[in-house]
Amino acid sequence: MSAFENFGVRQDVTDVTRLECGICWTVYDPADGDDVAQIAPGTPFAALPEEWHCPNCDAPKSKFMAIES
Template sequence: MEQWKCNICGYIYNPETGDPEGDIPAGTSFESLPDSWMCPVCGAGKEEFTKI
């Protein structure tokens, strides 16, 4: 699965681990994240992420 990097703080969203603190289970692709999901580090929206 593809990883995505926050352009603001550098956080890497890894679909293999999801975002446990945000109740996003492992295996959730970036595209499947809800539109309301935000970077758990800086609060940036999905539009601030770039595929790496």
């Protein structure tokens, strides 16, 4: 299975799922939050505001894909 096969699909994303930007590979880890956007640790990806974007390359949320732990 290709890493991009489920690109943009939000299946099996839990509150602790880490997601990776498909543009620059930055990882959003809910345990860490996002200091740049002042997102508190413990914030799941689904709870991020719609206007949130990758802190590294400015990609929208839709470019993030779940990564396996």
